[in-house]
Amino acid sequence: MNALVEIQNLRVTFGEGPDAVTAVQDVSLTVNPGETVCVVGESGSGKSVTSLSLMRLVEFGGGTIAGGRLMLQRADGPVDLAQVSPDKMRDIRGDEIGMIFQEPMTSLSPVFTIERQLTDGLKAHRNLSTSAARAKALELLKDVRIPEPERRLRQYPHELSGGMRQRVAIAIAMACEPRLLIADEPTTALDVTIQAEILALINRLKRERGMAVLFITHDMAVVAQIADRVVVMYRGNVVEQGPVAEIFADPQADYTRALLAAVPRLGEMRGKSAPEPLRAFGEVAEQTPQAPEQKIEPLLEVQRLTTYFPVRSGVFLRHVANIHAVEDVSFTLNKGQTLSLVGESGCGKSTCGRSILRLVEPTSGSVLLDRTDVLAAGPRDLRRMRRNMQMIFQDPFASLNPYMRLAAQVAEPLKNFGIATGSDVEDRVAGLFDRVGLPRDFMQRFPHELSGGQRQRIAIARALSVSPQLIVADEAVSALDVSVQAQVLNLMMELQADLGLSFLFISHDMAVVERVSHQVAVMYLGRIVEIGPRAAIFENPQHDYTKSLLRAVPIADPATPQLESELRFKPIPSPMHLRDHAPTPSVYETFEAGHLVLRN
């Protein structure tokens, strides 16, 4: 079989002279007609640059193809894309190779209609008339299963949801029936149910058209579900490639092995009673000592918590409507345990966490922390209570003040509460750096000198400084590469075992949640739709939404394929209601002890 694409010894640099940075050192890979090749790696591995080089788009971003060949099989024999003229390359782009990108929100021009953006490529390559191009565009929209395609043609991107925009982007890439589709992290910015739909769509188009797919991703679970062959990249080089089953069953390179070990797989916690640490990159797998059996005692009791955000409009900013971010939420978090709030973007899980700490003011409800009412506390009492509850945020790049030394940031809570003074502060801060596994010479550094994982350790140290009982971790590992994510999760579990901490763990990642939780609450449209012990939620889900969420999560195991049938999930309605809207209270049925399901 003749390879469709053969990349040989590709080398890509950015910048010139002594400042030049090599983004891709030496990459060789092939894509055969009709197969899906996944290029997988963590940030900085050069996987995106490789795909942009194949399109020769890397040149527009300041990059240079410094060496190697990019052979493409065409009707009249192979050509080296690295050598063809810009005009010739323009003919190939969009015609023989189509490409889709990560961000559906920004990859369509906001000022043009969908029709114009679908047809201008067709007109450029195929010289179609306007009406012929429109007919073709309509056909494409039907093919990517967009409802009401005629109306969509006249609409602008902002009138479409993220998932629908990504379908339009795929339609654009498919317009001229390319033989190769390059997909650069096409589902990373999407919710898990939308991701499942888009992956199924790409798979169907590939099958129906015999098109090859070069799929760039960081997510091993997606790789397991979609790849025929896998190319693993690390720091600008290919470390391993082979058929997907072999890579997962018998990885050869140390890096691949470590990467796979760090990935939590949905379902692998079946039959286990307590959370377990992951085998992180570079760490010896060891069993952390189990937390001494604690008496089950409640720490945080949340009753009927409700948070609305007012929507104002007009000259006098009249309060016209409310966004019902958190609607009648109740749960109990026990001492020394982790309760996870899980759901898709906009479900209210973050607002719920921030309402408990009163970083946003809840509308009603009650929050008891160690039997003290948080919501009734005055400003002075609230400040005192915050000693007992701390928070870790998602974005490690934004959660530290760039102009403050790390030691000062970790020491800030200590000083605020007058816990330590003088040299005692320094000793305690040094102790905290030890505790989270950071060298003490980091103390006088600034945040920009640290990596994402190290910053998240600082955030943990800062939260620990006042010895709280509760830590709210809001998507605390979502922005991290998978190997770093595993290390930070392990640190959190270790701290829980040692210090008896309770975590309110807010996440969208079902596999991570399964790994770390004692209790799980699934949120949808501001409400908890199902809550219970981890095993009950994952092994015996009752609510329709929980079931569809679990069905959508890709499993990092090629032996468990999920994409056979094309999935279609219900879109989430708007949480905005007029002021006089009176929501119904959340009523639950007890499925079994401690496992509650929202009655619809």
Added chain:
Amino acid sequence: MRRFLSTKGVIGGGIVVTMLLIALLAPVFVAEEMATRMDIRARLSGPTWTHPFGTDQLGRDLFFRVVLGAQTSVMIAGAAVLMSIVIGLPLGIISGYYGGTLDNVLMRLVDTLLSFPALLLALTISAVLGPNITNTIIAIGVAFTPYLARIIRGEALRVAQMPYVEGARAAGTTDFWIILRHILPNIMPAIIVQGTISLAFAILAEAGLSFLGLGTQPPNASWGLMIQASRDYLDVAPWTALVPGVAVAITVLGLNMFGDTLRDVLDPRTRA
């Protein structure tokens, strides 16, 4: 780019430092008398050895006048910008950090003030108060305040929404310390950049006010006044306009170059 940037930064910084030195040292080396002495035999003389920049219609030496003019310009512009920052900073921070009704009212007022062209506002205030150096400072300072307040408010709002500010609040930090430790250091780069650019605008405004006779008054030396005086002699002595005009241009250019460089260095978001 980096090469051009650094060239730009070096030239800009060089001009700014030179102008500051001239403005500060002018009174030491140039006696008032040297700039007001009238050389009757050399009225409207072109550049010569005795008068390197030529003389004006009264035979006064343009070199000394332009040097003393630098002092006036820099002093008025500096004081005016300082004044607008001193007023605009607390307004902007309070508005941006606390938000709510206060923010709505303040920003409505600021937006309305922005409907008045800055030069018109400054001219009106100066005309109403009576033109002199102090009132020129007040006029330009008041006219620039809404711009500064708007920009500072925007920055304060941006920083107030950063997770590290929320984190500090969660860690029990009081508003006072949040503003001092977290908001202020993080909006400082924007204030420095905006201050530099405002300084350039203030120099232009002072020249404009004086040119119209509603700023610095004779016999004080001012670049705007010198250009005003040159209007009747343009045909015979164009250098009387060129000398102060070029002085304004170089100073403002230096400040703009310096401001651009600062923006590139301090603010990665606008680094194009």
Added chain:
Amino acid sequence: MLFLVNRLLSVFLTLLLISIITFAVTNILPGDVAMMIMGTQSNPEALAGLRESLGLNDPLFVQYARWIGGLLTGDWGTSLVFKEPIGPLIADKVVASALIVVMSMAIALSAAIPLGVWAAIHRDRWQDNAASASALVGVSLPDFFWGIMLILLFASVLGWLPSSGFVHPAEDFFGALRHAFLPSLALGLGLMAHLTRMTRATMVSILQQDFIRVARAKGLPERSVIWGYGLRNAIGPVVTVAGLQVGYLFGSIIVIESLFNFTGMGWLTYQALLNRDIPLIQSTVFVIAAVVMLTNLIVDLIYMVIDPRLRAT
């Protein structure tokens, strides 16, 4: 519809605020209208009598109400310097200023947009450096300096264009354009430099957007990528900034119209300020601020046409 009502209400509120600010600023004056009319050496009794008859002894808010009532009913008072009713005086001068403001904006935009796009396409190369450096020099020169240089070059040395005076377009259209050209150019050059910098910066950031990459991935020619996808998305911010510069222009016309003896609003305002003609100051300042505010409103409405994301609301 509701949007329009809200918008009009907001305009009304802003106009009210503008009038209050104008009135407040002109009333911090140490002297008053009576003193202006009769001179500082006048008989105190006569002065007091005039004050009484002009209503200057009334509380400030009564005086304000009287002024605003006059504005609304078309009685704008009489100028102390020109001894003429203010309403017709201003109506006459607004035409002249509108002419040079529109001309200078046209000059500035027609040069700044191509130049800014060109610089952005050649970012960091010599074309960009040359364009950016000239634009930087352009924004650094005071516009009255431009004016003087233009007078020197076109009027004194070359003798091609008149350097002074205003001709009404209704009387002699080409004469009007000839007389308005140099002041418009003097206003337009600095503006052009500013808008070039702005266009460049906007285009540079637009060209880094994902949809530009998508357009290239479709295989579109560079021409449609830059001018279609690029400029079409950049034009909104550029128009907004251009609109905001109208405020700056209405400040600059005071200097430029005086320099060119061009009898428009700027010239009139200047005469009023120089002579402390308080009724005239109040009216001109109010009119200029109102025009600037309304221009910004129009620009907002244009932006809604340009950007479909704002049309729905």
